[in-house]
Amino acid sequence: MDIVIRAAVIYLLVFLVTRVIGKRELSSLEPFDVILLVVIGDLVQQGVTQSDYSLTGGILAILTISVLTVATTYLNFRLRRLRPLLEGEPIVLIERGNLIDDNLRRERLTHEELESEARQQSIASLDEVQWAVLETNGKISFLQGQG
Numbered sequence: 241m242d243i244v245i246r247a248a249v250i251y252l253l254v255f256l257v258t259r260v261i262g263k264r265e266l267s268s269l270e271p272f273d274v275i276l277l278v279v280i281g282d283l284v285q286q287g288v289t290q291s292d293y294s295l296t297g298g299i300l301a302i303l304t305i306s307v308l309t310v311a312t313t314y315l316n317f318r319l320r321r322l323r324p325l326l327e328g329e330p331i332v333l334i335e336r337g338n339l340i341d342d343n344l345r346r347e348r349l350t351h352e353e354l355e356s357e358a359r360q361q362s363i364a365s366l367d368e369v370q371w372a373v374l375e376t377n378g379k380i381s382f383l384q385g386q387g
Contacts, residue, residue, distance in 0.1 A: 243297050247288045247304035254284065255312070259328070327376050334372035337385060347374055358382055 288301045316326040331343050333354060344354065351366075357380045358366055366372075370385035 243289060243292060243300045244304045246290075247301045248308060250284050250288050251305050251308045254280075330376060331374040332371065333374055333380065334366065334369050334382075337367070337370055339366070343374075349374075354380070 285301075289297045312326060315322050331347060333340055333343055333347075333349070339351070339354075344351070354372065355366055358364075358369060358372075361382055363369060363382055363384065368384050369382050371381075371383040373381045375381055
């Protein structure tokens, strides 16, 4: 039972950390970030199973995290009110052609990064953008103005 409790605590911690880190950072992983994720995975394993290297301990940890993942997904699907907490909300970065600096700052995005994202979607200049939204998956959607 100890492994189940530790796995549940680690799951909640990882969920909280990924929410705090932010959508943008998680959507664009650099090689260092991938290595860091592997290291975190090893540390999580050590924290969950401690010195229990038994097959039963590993199975319990995997099942606990799997059940919690399915439960989180189910709650997200069934309870609309929990979606902002579990999934986050889209953030408007450009509204009617105007940059929203507070939202850029909150998401730790620079003007240059926003321009780079626009160029990757074949938009030459932010002047062409009517709306830009940071989606819950970390991608930025651009809607161009008429004209």
